[in-house]
Amino acid sequence: MSVTLADVAARAGVSAATVSRVLNGNYPVAGSTRSRVLRAVDELEYVVNGPASALAAATSDLVGVLVNDIADPFFGVMASAIQSQIGPAGDHDAEAPHGQKMAIICNTGGSPERELTYLTLLLRQRAAAVVLTGGTVEDPDHLGALATRLRRLEAGGTRVVLCGRQPLTAATDGAAPGGAHGPVPGPEEDPGPAPVALTFDNFGGARRLTGHLLDLGHRRIGYLAGPAARTTTRQRLDGHRAALAAAGAAGGEAGTPEAERLTVHGGYDRASGYDGALELLRREPGLTAVVAANDTVALGACAALRERALRIPEDISVAGFDDLPFAIDAAPALTTVRIPLHEAGARAGRLALGREEAPAGRTATLPADLMVRASTAPPRP
Amino acid sequence: MSVTLADVAARAGVSAATVSRVLNGNYPVAGSTRSRVLRAVDELEYVVNGPASALAAATSDLVGVLVNDIADPFFGVMASAIQSQIGPAGDHDAEAPHGQKMAIICNTGGSPERELTYLTLLLRQRAAAVVLTGGTVEDPDHLGALATRLRRLEAGGTRVVLCGRQPLTAATDGAAPGGAHGPVPGPEEDPGPAPVALTFDNFGGARRLTGHLLDLGHRRIGYLAGPAARTTTRQRLDGHRAALAAAGAAGGEAGTPEAERLTVHGGYDRASGYDGALELLRREPGLTAVVAANDTVALGACAALRERALRIPEDISVAGFDDLPFAIDAAPALTTVRIPLHEAGARAGRLALGREEAPAGRTATLPADLMVRASTAPPRP
DNA sequence: CGTCCTGTAGAAAGCGCTTACTAACCGCGC
DNA sequence: GCGCGGTTAGTAAGCGCTTTCTACAGGACG
Numbered sequence: 001m002s003v004t005l006a007d008v009a010a011r012a013g014v015s016a017a018t019v020s021r022v023l024n025g026n027y028p029v030a031g032s033t034r035s036r037v038l039r040a041v042d043e044l045e046y047v048v049n050g051p052a053s054a055l056a057a058a059t060s061d062l063v064g065v066l067v068n069d070i071a072d073p074f075f076g077v078m079a080s081a082i083q084s085q086i087g088p089a090g091d092h093d094a095e096a097p098h099g100q101k102m103a104i105i106c107n108t109g110g111s112p113e114r115e116l117t118y119l120t121l122l123l124r125q126r127a128a129a130v131v132l133t134g135g136t137v138e139d140p141d142h143l144g145a146l147a148t149r150l151r152r153l154e155a156g157g158t159r160v161v162l163c164g165r166q167p168l169t170a171a172t173d174g175a176a177p178g179g180a181h182g183p184v185p186g187p188e189e190d191p192g193p194a195p196v197a198l199t200f201d202n203f204g205g206a207r208r209l210t211g212h213l214l215d216l217g218h219r220r221i222g223y224l225a226g227p228a229a230r231t232t233t234r235q236r237l238d239g240h241r242a243a244l245a246a247a248g249a250a251g252g253e254a255g256t257p258e259a260e261r262l263t264v265h266g267g268y269d270r271a272s273g274y275d276g277a278l279e280l281l282r283r284e285p286g287l288t289a290v291v292a293a294n295d296t297v298a299l300g301a302c303a304a305l306r307e308r309a310l311r312i313p314e315d316i317s318v319a320g321f322d323d324l325p326f327a328i329d330a331a332p333a334l335t336t337v338r339i340p341l342h343e344a345g346a347r348a349g350r351l352a353l354g355r356e357e358a359p360a361g362r363t364a365t366l367p368a369d370l371m372v373r374a375s376t377a378p379p380r381p
Numbered sequence: 382m383s384v385t386l387a388d389v390a391a392r393a394g395v396s397a398a399t400v401s402r403v404l405n406g407n408y409p410v411a412g413s414t415r416s417r418v419l420r421a422v423d424e425l426e427y428v429v430n431g432p433a434s435a436l437a438a439a440t441s442d443l444v445g446v447l448v449n450d451i452a453d454p455f456f457g458v459m460a461s462a463i464q465s466q467i468g469p470a471g472d473h474d475a476e477a478p479h480g481q482k483m484a485i486i487c488n489t490g491g492s493p494e495r496e497l498t499y500l501t502l503l504l505r506q507r508a509a510a511v512v513l514t515g516g517t518v519e520d521p522d523h524l525g526a527l528a529t530r531l532r533r534l535e536a537g538g539t540r541v542v543l544c545g546r547q548p549l550t551a552a553t554d555g556a557a558p559g560g561a562h563g564p565v566p567g568p569e570e571d572p573g574p575a576p577v578a579l580t581f582d583n584f585g586g587a588r589r590l591t592g593h594l595l596d597l598g599h600r601r602i603g604y605l606a607g608p609a610a611r612t613t614t615r616q617r618l619d620g621h622r623a624a625l626a627a628a629g630a631a632g633g634e635a636g637t638p639e640a641e642r643l644t645v646h647g648g649y650d651r652a653s654g655y656d657g658a659l660e661l662l663r664r665e666p667g668l669t670a671v672v673a674a675n676d677t678v679a680l681g682a683c684a685a686l687r688e689r690a691l692r693i694p695e696d697i698s699v700a701g702f703d704d705l706p707f708a709i710d711a712a713p714a715l716t717t718v719r720i721p722l723h724e725a726g727a728r729a730g731r732l733a734l735g736r737e738e739a740p741a742g743r744t745a746t747l748p749a750d751l752m753v754r755a756s757t758a759p760p761r762p
Numbered sequence: 763c764g765t766c767c768t769g770t771a772g773a774a775a776g777c778g779c780t781t782a783c784t785a786a787c788c789g790c791g792c
Numbered sequence: 793g794c795g796c797g798g799t800t801a802g803t804a805a806g807c808g809c810t811t812t813c814t815a816c817a818g819g820a821c822g
Binding site: 430 | 807808809810811
Binding site: 054055 | 799800801802803804806807808809
């Protein structure tokens, strides 16, 4: 510590400016000078003072990544992919090049307030970019506050990328399958260009998944939804109901008692699946299938059903969503919908760094493919 | 952006110094002045310039967290717990208090080089603290470089905490069950105080786990080890062999052909478990139990065994390690060893912030409790 | 009534770096 | 021999904040 640019300069017999230029490589420096400086840097084990250079250059090497829950592999996988694009690349060299970015992963716990707090903190750090992952609360107040923060970030030169989330207010648009909306202005104020967004086809995936169950012959299908008023939850639920409605099956029409009865809202955790499955069974003992908001919930549901001595899939089918790594290893292997988390994260990371062109319309929707495995089968006659 | 302290000062009719003092609350300011300043801050939507204040105050709000693989719940859970102590607390308020810390989660991918790179980057940022999670490579060169980096960090005022890792060179000490070593000086140079460390009782947990299988009557037990030359891998393997040796069972003596034959090294991922189980079966068709380096590997092994038409636990027992959330939902529920990841992370976070006293001897070993579930049973006669 | 605290606020000197702007030097053509 | 572009290096002015030191009230006190 306390070895400064000036020390290096003195040792190399040049001015501080020259050292800075060698290190940043953004100005012609004679070869001999350059190597003299580099040697001094090495001998003194000089490490730049990040804050100082961020202040002087008015840019920082920090990239913020907001996630709901880093302990959840859904976010873990995305975060890992994002970081793989941002952090140090190969392992060939322990030296950290100048201008090397670092990701700050912020755990919001799904709390809108904390999300805003983190955005303020990132603004304070003058982050180079911010990636918001996963769905969000559909509360207009929150969305408004969010839009304001993001606008301020962008005004300050921070690149904003949404990964797995609708472009802001478009989130309240109902369940549009395609998802490719244009920018929608927030309340008052100039919206500026909408942040670039990568969204998942939750609606389409859910519709195909429930369609698969309907094709197998299921008609009494329970749904374990995630927390209410969140975009991801609603898109998946809407897809599910759209499939039911198209087949004229029970629960297809939102708001009807039938639909309410076959839907239980909970969290995205295992316990919600466990409790929710029991509740569904209580409400509708004749259930032949359960669709969960995600794989974790599905696993919890499986546990509950097994305790009730129901065999999967002989007595009851179960399906998840996301295709997290453990889905294929469940017994029986879980039928689910694959979300390209890794691809999405990697692409978001590149977009955040400006290393990839923004998609046309500033929004791209990634596919959600049905993965049929062993946890779903035709209902018993 | 571009609203500076001076702007706020002008608006409030005070000097910049006063505004700084109000914001930092570390100097007496008259109530009336204080509220005038706060109003100005509010009206101007002023946000401190983090780099500038870090430079002037020579401290930063950044805390580095190094993990091997953030997509792995083992690290995800710890990272989440660490952050819960460091990041914004309640959701009562969207305002970010001054001095609010942020965690930078760095994904090393298990690469020693990348670990060093990140440490340099953190040094550059003048991080307030650094938490290194999980085991490490046992290569003396790497350990030396690591010790040097950590010493430099500590010299610069960065607090260093190890979470789930032996205090540096103690890592090469053989499999000491207690783990409470004193500081061991690195090669040359003054060691200074060893970083505070929270370690897991991998050895003891593994020994109890294998002991459980032996008690059930198993004698031909295969072991799916993690990557060679990593502390966690070796401690668990050593514990396993210690239990075997104590019972006089096959494979208890390291280095013997028997021990080698019953051990397969791989990664900590699902595929390694799958491949490894098949390999074990090939080497020893009479296997009655498989112990895996962690739960993820165990799940992969289960998949492979099931494909070979072996029933768990009737035909073959399987055990994991860590007790990750999904272990209890495996079918059958996985017998494993519970590692208090959340508690460890939370405590490490508090230690990093200096909000908790370092344990006596600067090292505390956390218990690893055996969780007997349904995937283990007596072998068939 | 002058002095000495105590409580508040301002002036100003950096923190370590970047980056115009300026200066020196070189070889060149006229 | 002199002025001139082209290189390469140095000078110095900040970047926006913290913090020491100084200044100035207004009581309390002798």
